[in-house]
Amino acid sequence: MPSFLDRIRSLKPTRITSDSREVIPGCAFFAVSGLTQDGHQFISTAKAQGAILTVGEKLPADFVVPDSRLALAQAAAEFHQNPTHGMLVFGVTGTSGKTTTTYLIESILKAAGHKVGVIGTVNFRFDGKILPSTHTTPGPVELQALLAQMKASGCTAVVMEVSSHALKQHRVACIAFDSVVFTNLSPEHLDFHTDMEDYYQSKLLLFTDCLQYSLNAGKTPAAAFNCDDPAGERMAEDLRKIPALAKVTRTRFGMNLGIEQVELSGKALNLSQKGVAGTLGDLYIYSPLVGRFNASNVLTAVASVRGVSASPINSHAIEKGLASLLCVPGRLEPVILPENPTNAALPHVLVDYAHKPDALKNVLQTLHEIRGSHRLLTVFGCGGDRDRQKRAVMGRTACEISDHVWVTSDNPRTEDPNAIIQEILSGTVGYTNFTTESDRRKAIFSAINEAKQGDWVLIAGKGHEDYQIIADPLKPSQTVKIHFDDREVSAEALRQKARVT
DSSP: OOOHHHHHHHHSSSOSSSOOOOOOTEEEOOOOOOOOOBGGGHHHHHHTTSSSSEEESSSSSSSESSSSSHHHHHHHHHHHGGGGGEEEEEESSSSHHHHHHHHHHHHHHHHOOOOEEESSEEEEEEEEEEEESSSSSSHHHHHHHHHHHHHHHHHHHHEEEEOOOHHHHHTTTTTTOOEEOOOOSSSOOOTSSSSSSHHHHHEEEEEEEHHHHHHHTTTTOOOETOOOOOOOOHHHHHHEEEETTSEEEEEEEETTOOOOSEEEEOOEEEEEETTEEEEEETTTEEOOOOHHHHHHHHHHHHHHHHHSSSSSSOHHHHHHHHHHOOOTTTEEEEEBBBTTTOOOTEEEEEEEOOHHHHHHHHHHHHHHHHHHTSEEEEOOOOOOTTTTHHHHHHHHHHHHSSSSSEEEOSOBBTOHHHHHHHHHHHHTTTOOOEEEOOHHHHHHHHHHHHHOOOOEEEEESSTTOOOEEEEEOOOTEEEEEEEEEEEHHHHHHHHHHHHHH
């Protein structure tokens, strides 16, 4: 009996979709059970609208499959002629560091002469185009279409952030990765995952199921693990136990001096206000990115590119690529006024995406180390309709490391911003070095107005985002996006301060 993929090949549908609103005559419709709706209830509608093939986990689908999401990924890859089979593909997963690591890998690959496509949190970019990011890792239909466009434009390499959602929902099931790397694991997305073990097992799929697909596609993939994090050591061991993946090249790396027998150690790297420098194996590297967490990101990127056997990256390209990446959007990004690029008589203002406990702690510790005798002032909030467990932890962390904190609104979505602030404040018992201001704009202006020359002001949580997600005034159970960019607001506040002073 022919499979649904055989039917895809023979019927040559006009479109692959799991959204009944996108059904056109001649398309193939996949019924997927979502969080709020079951796609199977739209099968009859899809057929009436001209779908020539329906696939689902139960009747009345033309083909019944064990997992509709997996089938959708397989069909999307087949529809777009498996674009990743003919490109170098790098995947980065972990709680923190994915975006910076992908920027570093992109810079190295460009230095090596590759034409590179990037898929991640900040945006999707290739061939001079910059497209807005819909998700860290888009759904399989959008993803395969994007990869096909990248390949058609001449891209020889693709770098992807791979989220735990994407792995659990099989969005990357048919991506032929050449190199995958794990950064770290800390509590996050526990509104989606049942617990930390479920979160870990989802991440592990990149190194098991995805690499098995790569091997089946004829590639010899590599895997790298940050063993500063116990989850990285565990992941490396879990992979080692699978005989079918014996051909996968494995690299363990870390900054921690206590780690023994890792293949790539960052113990000889030196950290300063000017960045990261030192020997890394047979390399002498320099990166202008500051902080221990960025040293770990540099190490992660090097481990990732060093594992590729299909198209080896030479040392010169690695060194040049690391040195040429000056900053990453929304990651400790300095707010510089063009008319005052030296920041004369003004505080240092940086915008960062840190929106989880470990990320906020890492950024604050980095700034605490380089601030000298000046103060560290922090503005942050927590997103609504998301994991609430981190709020109190982040409140305490901010007050512990900062001289003063403005607790404000982030993306409140359908929650009351003041209720979120109160949950953050539950972690600040015993501290008085904070101010509450639910209006994010006012909080940013207040912090920058308070800051003196040489002080450091961190605006955390939204980073590269140029919007704020709030409850729809007309339909409070739904959300709307309004324009809000921390960098723009901070620049405006700095200009006002410069006029006053």
